[in-house]
Amino acid sequence: MTSPSLSSINVANHRDNKAMQSTNILDIIEGPKSYYLKAWQDFIGSFAHWRIFSMIGANDIRKRYSRSKLGQFWLTLPMAVHIATLGFVWSYLFKMQPSEYLPYLAVSIVFWTFILSCVVDGSNAYISATGYLRELNIPKLSYINSLFVKNIIILGHNILVLIPVYLVYSVPLSLSGIGYSLLGFLATSIFFFFVSTMLAMISLRFRDLPNIILSLTQIAFYVTPIMWKIELMPERFHKYIVLNPFAIFLSLCRDPLLGRNVSPEYWLAAFGYILLSALIVAPFFSKFRSRIVYWL
Numbered sequence: 001m002t003s004p005s006l007s008s009i010n011v012a013n014h015r016d017n018k019a020m021q022s023t024n025i026l027d028i029i030e031g032p033k034s035y036y037l038k039a040w041q042d043f044i045g046s047f048a049h050w051r052i053f054s055m056i057g058a059n060d061i062r063k064r065y066s067r068s069k070l071g072q073f074w075l076t077l078p079m080a081v082h083i084a085t086l087g088f089v090w091s092y093l094f095k096m097q098p099s100e101y102l103p104y105l106a107v108s109i110v111f112w113t114f115i116l117s118c119v120v121d122g123s124n125a126y127i128s129a130t131g132y133l134r135e136l137n138i139p140k141l142s143y144i145n146s147l148f149v150k151n152i153i154i155l156g157h158n159i160l161v162l163i164p165v166y167l168v169y170s171v172p173l174s175l176s177g178i179g180y181s182l183l184g185f186l187a188t189s190i191f192f193f194f195v196s197t198m199l200a201m202i203s204l205r206f207r208d209l210p211n212i213i214l215s216l217t218q219i220a221f222y223v224t225p226i227m228w229k230i231e232l233m234p235e236r237f238h239k240y241i242v243l244n245p246f247a248i249f250l251s252l253c254r255d256p257l258l259g260r261n262v263s264p265e266y267w268l269a270a271f272g273y274i275l276l277s278a279l280i281v282a283p284f285f286s287k288f289r290s291r292i293v294y295w296l
Contacts, residue, residue: 039286046141053142056132057149075154080161083109090227099169104258106165108226110158111185111253115192115246116217117151122196123213126204130296140292141285144197148189162257177256184252184262187270191249194277197285204295220246242269249273 046053087102094101122144126133129143166173203209224246230238241247248269255262 035286035289036282039282039289042139042141042289046139046145049138049142050145052136052138053146054149056129056143056146058153060146060150061153076157076161079109079113079158083161083165086227094228094232103162103165103169103171104229104254105227106162107254107257108250110155110161111188111250112221112224112226112246113158114151114155115188115250116221117154118148118189118192118196119199119217120210120214121147121151122192123199123203123210125196125200126292126295127200127207127210133293133296140289141197144193144200147196148193172259173257174259177259180256180262181253184249184256184270187274188249188253191245191270191274191277194274194281198277198281201285201288201292204292220244224250226250242266245269245273 083102083106087105088098090105091098091101125143125147126140129146132138132143133140165171199209199213203213224244225241230241230247242265248266251266252262252270
C-alpha cells in the first residue's frame with residue numbers, strides 16, 4: 001500500500017474545511033473570539049478533520065515499516081518474546097505459577113505500551129509534525145488525534161498476543177469484563193489526550209523535554225505495578241498507589257480482563273485526574289495555541 005502524499009492530504013483538508021464551514025455553529029458568534037473560543041473551535045475542528053489525522057496516523061506506521069515483510073507485526077513479535085521470557089523468569093522469582101503470573105504480565109505490558117507511547121509520542125507530536133504544520137492549515141489538535149490513531153492501531157496488533165495466553169491458561173473472560181475494560185480504556189485515552197497535548201506544546205518550546213520524559217518513564221515503569229502485583233507490597237503502602245496515575249489507568253484497563261474487580265476508589269481517582277488535567281491543559285492550550293507555529 002502506498003503512503004498518502006501531501007497533495008492527497010490537502011484534498012482531504014479542503015473537503016473537511018468545506019464541511020466544517022457549513023456546519024460550524026461558532027461562526028454565528030459576532031465580535032472578537034476569545035482564547036477559549038478559538039481553542040474550543042480547534043477542538044471541534046480537529047474531529048471534523050478526521051480524514052486527515054487518520055491519514056497522518058496510519059502513514060506514520062506505513063513509513064516506519066515500508067518494504068518490511070512482517071510490517072507492523074515487528075512491534076508484536078518482540079513483545080510476545082518479551083512477555084514469554086519475563087513471564088517464566090519472574091514467575092519463578094516471585095514464586096508464582098506461570099498460569100497466574102503470565103496473563104497478568106501480558107495484559108499489563110500490552111496496555112503499558114499504549115500508555116507509554118501516548119506519553120513519549122505526545123512529547124514529540126508537534127516536533128515530528130513540523131512539515132505538516134508548515135503546509136496545512138488544520139486545527140492543531142489534529143496532530144494529537146493522529147498519534148492516538150497510530151497508537152490504537154498498534155494496540156490492536158499487540159492485543160493479538162493475548163489470544164494464545166488466554167487460550168493456553170484458560171483465563172476467564174466475560175462481556176462485563178470487556179465492557180469495563182473498554183470504559184477504562186476510554187478514561188485512559190481522555191486523560192492522556194490532555195497529557196499529550198501539554199507535553200507536545202512544552203516540548204516544542206523546550207526541546208530537551210522529550211529526553212527528560214524518556215528518562216522519567218523508565219522510573220515510572222518500575223514504580224507502576226506492571227511486573228509486580230500490588231498484593232506483594234506491604235498493606236500500609238496500598239493507599240499510596242492512587243498517587244500514581246499510571247497505576248490507576250493501567251488497572252482500569254487491565255483488571256477487568258483478568259476477572260479482577262476494580263476498586264471504586266480507582267474510578268474516583270481516575271475521574272479526579274481527568275478533571276485536574278482538563279483544568280490545567282485547557283487554559284494552557286487556549287493561551288499558547290497560536291504560538292505553536294512560531295516555536296517550530
